[in-house]
Every structure is written in structure tokens, then in C-alpha cells.
Amino acid sequence: MSAELRVERLRKVFATGAPAVDDVSFAVGAGEIVALLGPSGCGKTTTLRCVAGLEHPSAGVVRIGGATVSAPSEGVLVPPRARNVGMVFQSYAVWPHMTVEQNVAYPLRQRRTSRAEIERRTAETLKLVGLSEFARRPVVSLSGGQMQRVALARSLVYEPALLLLDEPLSNLDANLRLRLRDDLRRIIKRTGVTALYVTHDQAEAAVLGDRVGVMRDGRLLQIGPPAEIYNRPAELFVAQFTGASNLLAGRVLDRDGEFGTVEAPSGHRLVAWLPPRVSAGAAVRIAVRPENVRFGADGAGGSGPNRFTARVLVQRYEGAQTVYSLAVLGGKLAALELGSSARYAVDSEVDIVLPPALCWAYPDEEDAVANR
Amino acid sequence: MTKILTSRPSRRALVKGALGLAAAAVADRAGAQGPGKNPFGPPELIEAAKQEGSLVYYTANFAEVERQVIAAFNKRFPFVQVEMVRAPGGQLITRVKTEAAAGKLAADVVDHSDRGLMLEIENQFADYAPPNAADYIADVLISPKLWPRATLGWSIAYNSELVKNPPKSWMDLTKPEYGNGQIGQVIGPSGGTTWTRIMFERQVLGEDYWRKQAATKPGLYPSGAPLSDALVRGEVSIAPLLYNIIWTKKRDGAPVEIFFPPEGVPINPYASGIPKTASHPNAAKLFLNWNLSDEGQTFMIKELGQLTSLKQAPAYPEGYDPEVVKVWVPNFEQYKKLHAAWMEDWNKTYGYRQ
């Protein structure tokens, strides 16, 4: 029942402006969850809607389970109702004039399923999302999180080949979002349905997605397992968007395989990972995640690359963690210390290590986008 | 020479020397007594009116018409500002009654088409008589406080573009050839003037005149103004109308012809009076004196197409041949007494839903 999704060279141009989706290709294996991550306006929702059939792509091919559902060049355009997909909307989109049960049973009724079957599957699905005791309630009497569970049940009840989720958690408050996030993955995995999940929240993407695709300006920049996206961002934007907020200017002195030596304006040198397109002499910006800045001269004897002494400029105590602003390498560096005790006072000197594998140098011409 | 009609032969309510007086009478008038010298009242009155400087005038007549009257009055007496309040007859009476009961009657002059309704509130009015009181036909005077400032007469008008074979009399309006909505009628209960006409129809033209006339299925209109418009537009082809309403339209070039039918011309004298509570009594007196004077009446006849209740008409409207026209004044007792029952008959006969 769950099927593979293939999107090939998808392109969508609206009446005005730049293309919303520009040459996007990816595949989601049967039973896999792929999260599309990106800032608002990056084209992730449009991609999803093209898959659903709610938008008509300008070019490209969409295949679900081997069947072409959308191919403008061949004049193929299967309407949403015939694609056998389920969809969960950001605004829940539960029908306020119906009860929970009626909402969930609606797709089955449209499919002329027998009454007994409708009852059985509705009850089963409501149990799956944990709403059995709310079945007869008017849907408007539920909380936001419960409504979203109704929407999920409604999109799963007919066992679609593909489940599409459009920022399903972004209207919920923070605590609820965390709980439902975990529930969502559990439920989707239990049903085994293929899922495409759109979000602007990188943590959500990392938790939910088997793979994460990062989009910007209509393009899919990188797609891969969350750890790869987090540890080997292919582009500066991906690094930044997933939380590498420190940028240090520098120039590549030499390159050795995947790594190279970079000289900071202060004259210090550090070793960083280089994308293939960067060669010696290039001006770069090095992205470092605050949580990857290691404090102290660890027991290793104080040798090895990328050891520096920094001065604490600002200390922001956040309870479970402390954020420092450090002066180092002729610039500023944010660093994160976990734990409830802050060890470094303002104006103190501190030794830090920037692990080379977690320092990524990108060509300087790639504009950094301060989305966050 | 003078043809007079009575509302009931038995009652001999003769209107002596009514409108249709021969030319000889006009010469007579030159030597008229009293008012000749101060036709609008003594200088003291004029001076007092000047001091008051304004008056509030309630009328049931058309605002357009009364505006011209006021303008003519102001030509003679520019120092009296007249503020007019116009309302349909029924509403005007209610307003006067209500205001009077609350002690807030704002009017200095009340002018109404239905003498019967005015007589009911006669005690609201002060004693008043114009300088030329004696020149007025006694039969139209219903109270020493109320005077026939305006006198309107009925005529028959037709759209000359539409009617090639025009009617010549009231009786012609019962002919089937004018059937099927060609004739327009003002509804009976619209007010005093219409009541006068339908009384005339039944008393003079015959008990079954209404029935025969209603058989032509006339279009019914709430009052004379919309009916005259409808006639000009050709909505209806023929309509009995107050002469003054349609005459001004003809004068201005509308495609209509008007005639006074030979069986008689029902006339309706208005009743105008000065409330006891008037805050500008002298201005009010001056205003009514002028209106009732030869000058005022002449203006209304010549410029507005009205008639007069003066014994000796100072002028005649266009198309009015005193040799031919027979004026009909209703007997006032019957005017009051028959109203309710006859109106019900009329409504029934004409299928009008009251």
C-alpha cells in the first residue's frame, strides 16, 4: 500500500515573479519519511502541493508508486482525489460542521465503503491517534493538538499510498509541538506509509525525517540523512539554516584532500573542511555551530589543530545552558556550554577547540542569508 | 346668465353670483367699498407684521405651488419671511392636533384642503376676517375663523399625443372606448378635493356613475401630482385632474389638453386660519389678507390655474368660459355627513383596498 514517490525536474512558475519551484528532483522510498526544510517562500509547500495535485506544475514529472500523476509535457494531470494521497494541513482543516467521527469517516464515505467497514476503520484509526473517546464530539470542541490528530486520522483512514504533511505542528504551542512531533513519527512509522513532510523547523525535520531536504528559492540544495545535513552541510545556506550561526572570514592557504588550512584576518590558522569547489587562495567564510565549540584544554595534551585562546565578551546564562560571546581569531564567536553552572566569567580567558571536521569553509561569494 | 348648480335641488344651496359672473360685474367691482383703500389691512398691521418679520406656514397644498405664492407675497411684502411646512392632508391634521395638544403648535397659518377636518379643530383658531370678507361667497364659509384662501376646481385633461378622439364630458369617461386603463383616477380617500369630486359625480351625474366609470378599469393614483405626471408621460391617456395641477404643465409645454366639462365643475375651497397660539399673528394676518385680496386671488388664478371663492371673480383661468362653466359647491352638511359611508362605497366600487 505505501508507495514510492518520485519527483523529477519539477518546476512551478506563478503568474508573477521568480519560479516558486525550480528544477527539483528527489525520491521518497516506500515507507520512508522525507522532510523538506526551508524558510518561508522557499518552495517547499508548493512542491508538496504539486505532489498533492492542488497546484499544477509548470514542468517536470511526479510519479506515485510508479504511476505518473503529473506530467505537463505529456498532458497528464491526475486530480487530487484520484492520487490516493492523504494530506495534513497547517490549519488542521478539520470540518467544523462535523463531529470527530464524521470528519474521519468522510474519505471512506466518498469511496462508498460499506457502513460496517467505515465504522471499523474509523474506530481503528481514532484509536491509532488516541482519540477514541472523542469520536462523537463536535470537532470544534477539541484543542488544537486534538484537531490535528483528527486531521491525521482523516488522512490515514483510507490507507493512502502517500501521506503529505504541510507544517502540521506550526500552529501548536511549544510543549504540544514536541509531544505531537514524537507521536507523529511513531504513528506514521506504525502505518508504514510513505510520507513527505514540510517544515521550517530544523529540529522537527531532524526528528521526523529519515532524510531531510533543504530548500531555498525554489531549489533543493541538499538532501540526505539528518546527521549528514547537520555535519556536512553542502552549502553555507544549509549550514546556517540548520544552526551554524558563527561565521569567520578567512583565506584558503592550501588544500589537502577534503580539508585545508585557512588563515584568519588575525593571522591565526585553522584547519577546516572544504567543499570540492573551493581551492587554494579562495576567500572563504567558515561556519561553526555554537554547540560545536569545545571549551578548555582537554586532556589530550594541548596539541592538535584549531586550538585558540579566546576572551569572554558576554555571558548569557539560560539556566540549562550558557551562551558566550567570545573574541577570537579577530572576530566574534558564539559558543554554547551545556549544564546549569557557567564556568567562565566575563573578561576571562578561555581555551577553545574548533574540531576541523565541524568547521566548514564556504566560498565567500555565497551570500549568507540572515534568516534567523 | 350665471349658471349655478346645487348639490341637491331640494336644498337650494344656491351659490349666488359665483365665479361665472359676466363682464359687467367686473366693471361693478371698480366701485367696491372698504378694502379698496387698504386692501391688505391698516398700516398698523403692516407695521406690526414688519416687526414680527416672519411666520410659519403649514399647508397641505403642493410645495411647488405654495413656493410661488410666497414669492408673489414677498414681492409685495419683502419683510416677512415665510417658512413653509408641507405635509399631505392627513398627516398635516395629525401633526397640528398633536402639536396643539402638546402646546407646541409652531404654525402661524394653517392651510388645509379638507374643510371638514379643519372644522373639527376650529377651536384651535383665532377669530379672523380679511378686509374683503364681504366679497366672499357665504356658502363656502364654514366658520368665521377659516377662509377659502385657495379654491381649486376639477377639469378633465388628456394627453393630446395619445387621444385622437377626446372625451367632451364627465359622462364620456364611462364610455368603453376609453377602457382598459386609459383613464386615471385619484383615489377617493386621498383628501377633501377628491371627496368633493366623487360627491359631485354621485349627486349630479347619477347614482350609478361610479359603477359605470369603474367599469372602464381606470388606473388608481394616490394623489393628483403622480396622476398628472402619469398623464404627461402617457401612462394614462385621460384623467380628471384639478385644473391648477395640470394647467401649469400645459403652460410649460406638456402635450396635454384640458377642458371644463359641461355637466359642472366641482370646486373645493380650502380652509385657512390663524391658530390662537400663533407667535406671529400680525404677519399671519397680513399673509392671509394678501392671499384673500383681489391681488392674491388674481395671482393664484392667472399664474397657478386656481379658481376663487370671491363673489366677483377678478379674473378667469385660461379656457374657462364663465358663460358655459357651471360651478358646483358641495353642501357642507352632506360633505361631512356622507363622507364615511360614501367613501366605503367608492372603495368597493373601484376595488380600492383601504
Added chain:
Amino acid sequence: MATSLALADQVRPAPRLASFRLGGWLWSGLLLALLAFLVLYPTFMLLYGALSGTNPVVDGFNLSAVSLDNFIEVLANPNVHFALVNTLVVCGGGTAIAVVIGLGFAWIVVRTNTPCKALIATAGLVPLFVPPLVAGVAWTILGSPRTGLINTVLAWLGTDWRLNFYSMPGLIAVFGMYYAPYVYMFTSAALRNMDPSLEEAAEISGASALGTLRTITFPLIAPAIIAATLLSFIVMLGIYGIPAVLGAPANISVLTTYIFNLTAWSPPLYSTAAAVAILLMIVTGLLVVLQQMVLSGKSFTTVAGKAFRPRSLDLGRWRYFTLALAIVYLLVVAVLPTLALVIAAFRKYLFFRGAASLFDLKQYGLQHFDNLFSNPLTTLSMVNTVEVALITAVAGGVLAFAIGYTVNRTNAPGRRAVDLIATLPVAIPGLVIGVAYLWAWIGLPGGLYGTIWILALAFIARFMPDTVKVLSTSLMQIHRELEEAAAGSPPSARSCCRWRGPA
């Protein structure tokens, strides 16, 4: 407007001004006292007039005169039945047409890619600004069976077709055309404020376009449709101008024209008019209650800080057809009547020998304008109109805002009573309310009577329900969160106002 009649009950705010009980009572007391003076007292006078058969000012109060006789007599009058049946038929038919046109327009404007939508949307509201009497007069000039311009042109074209607007179908058509904007406003707002994903969810769930319309779209905007239906019916019930002009030549009376006739006849029958007016009030009141019942339990809060981009259906070539429909509507409802009025204003006489004489320039002139402007009454009445409008707008607006805010945003004691009383004048026909005000206020000390203030008072009272409801709707549609968010940030008062402005 009237949706909120019902809405007021649902979006019951959390206690906000809970702290001041005593102040709340004083405030409600003040509002209630004002409303009692503006609404209850005149209504009581009307009721007394209807039940006693007397003029309470002239005849004085006499409780022994009060009986149901006058009322029963009126109810037994076959002419009243005739007028009542006509009223229900005309308003019912007119409402049906208004719903079809208004709903269609709303759909075209909100949900299709018809060209020139902004123009259609604006122009579709034009009839709202046409006074009923003017509409009626324009349509006699156009649609009179004998001399109407349409028939003149039809005759010129050599057809035997003739239109007769002096008839029930004519009345129904004009009512329907001119009150469609009420339905349009309500349903287009509902369509626009509806989350498009509600329909998308249905389509993805397997519903066809028609199935979605039937099972999702219509049920969701049903409250708006019903509210609009009842509102246009209620508004039509109170319209005098159109049936007065178009119905009179055919002797078709409706309740309003019948009431007017009763007061215009000689002698006038005000008490009967008051009794018929009460009948009209009862019918209207029942409908208002019905509207509240129908809408109860439906949540209407829509503006949740997120703007929807309404779904727009690609009509393909059919979009020119929908554009043509809209143009025809505008032509019929705005262009033709305006043309007719312009011709009437400049033409010396409205007699047309044939279509050719329409273009006879000798027949045109400025005489009507000369008459108008040489008339000092015209200027006086214009000045008065503007003055009254200003006073009404300012004083009425302030009062309506106070009422709307109290009812919708506070838990001041007695706010339900305030709401109910403020709604009452909706049910009183304008013609009769004039008499009620005359009776009620003429006895006031201080010389108010006879000034334009009395007019302003009457207008304030008359239009209070509309103003309150309009403001309430805005107040209600703004989520309290938005207001609270605005209040939490420093420039609270300003942003609060800004929020309310556009809504």
C-alpha cells in the same frame, strides 16, 4: 450586520472588566436609560396608540381605552391580509432572487479568475447606495407597461414583447436586484474568510468538485447564507419606496405602503397604521429570533491573524461568460436606471412618441434644475440633510460603539438587555417610527421639538441596530488574541484602533 444578531451570543468573551461591578452597573444603567428614551418609550407610545385607537398626545392617557378591539379589527380586515400576503410573496420572491444573484456574485468575485474582479466587486455594491424610492422611480421610467423606455425601445425594434414592472413579478425582480448586495456582502466575506484548505482536504479525501461544494462549502457558509437571506428579507419588509412607486398603479399594496396609505388618507388612520405596524414588527421580530436560533452554536470567528489566499477556479473561456453576467447585472441595476434618471432630469416631459423622440434634442433642457436651485427649500434641505447626517454619524457612532463594545467585549451586567433593546428598532418600519417619535418626544421640555435635533435623534434611534451590528461584527471578527496582543505592546491604544479600523 444581522449575522451578529446571533453572533453576539456565541463569542462570549472571557471576563475582562470583571473588576468593576459597581461601575459596570452604572455604565449599563446609563446605556439602558439612553436606550429606554430612544427606543422603548417611542415603542410604548406606538403600542398604546395601536391598542387604544387614540392619539396619546391629543387624547391623553387613559388605560381604560386600551383594548385589543382595534387590533383585532385590523387583523380581521381582508385588506390587511391582502397586504400581508403580498408582502410575504414579494419579499420571499425578492429574497430568492437576491440570494441567487448575491451568491453567484460572491462566487464569481471570490472564487474564480473572472477578469476585472475588483471592478465587479465594487460595482456589485452600487445598489446599496441607491435609495429605494429612487430605484422605484427609475424603474417606472424604464419598465412602465405603456411608456417605459424599455417598452418604447422594444416597440421600436418591432417586437411584441413588453415588460410590465407594475406587477408582482416586476416588484420581485426589482427587490431581488437591489437587495442582492446584502447577500453578496455576507457570503463573499464568508467565502473569503473560509480557509481554502477545508475544501482542499475534501478534494484530497476523494470528493469531486461538486461534492465538495455540497458537503463542505455550502454547509460552511450556510450560516452566512441564512443570515443574509433573513437579513435581506427583513430589509425588504421595511422598504416603502419601491412598492409605493411600482405597486400603486397595479393596486398592489404591501404592509409598508398600506401603512403609509393609512396615514395619508383623509382622515388619516394613525391607530390602524400603528396596529398594522405592530403586525409588521411581529413578523420582523420573529424573523430576527429565527435568525438567532439558526445561527446559534456556529462559530464565526474567522480572522485568526492569518490571511488566506482564496482558491481561485480557472474558468478557462467561461470566465468571459461570468464577466458578461456581471456586466449585465451592472447594466440592469446601475447603468440603465441612471440613464433613465438622467433622461428624466434633463427632459422637459417624459413623453416618448417613439424611440426616435428619445434623441430629439429639443425635448431636453435644464428647466428642472433651474426650478430646483431657484428653490430656497432645496438649499435649506441640503444644509439640513448634511447637518443631520453629521450629528447622527458622530453621536450615533459613539453610542453604537459604546453599545457594541459593552455587549461584545465586556461582561458588564445587563449587557444582554442592552443588546436586545438596541436591536428592536430593526423591527419598526421607518414610516411608523416617525409617528412614534412624534408622539413620544413632542412633550419633551426644552424646545427640542421642531429643531433638527429631533430629526437627528430619530435617525440615531432608527439606525442604531445597523450601526451596532456593523461595529459588533468588526469587534467580533477580530480575535481577542489580536486585541490582547496589541494591548500588551506599548502603543496599545493606537494599534488596537488600527486593528479595528480595517476590519
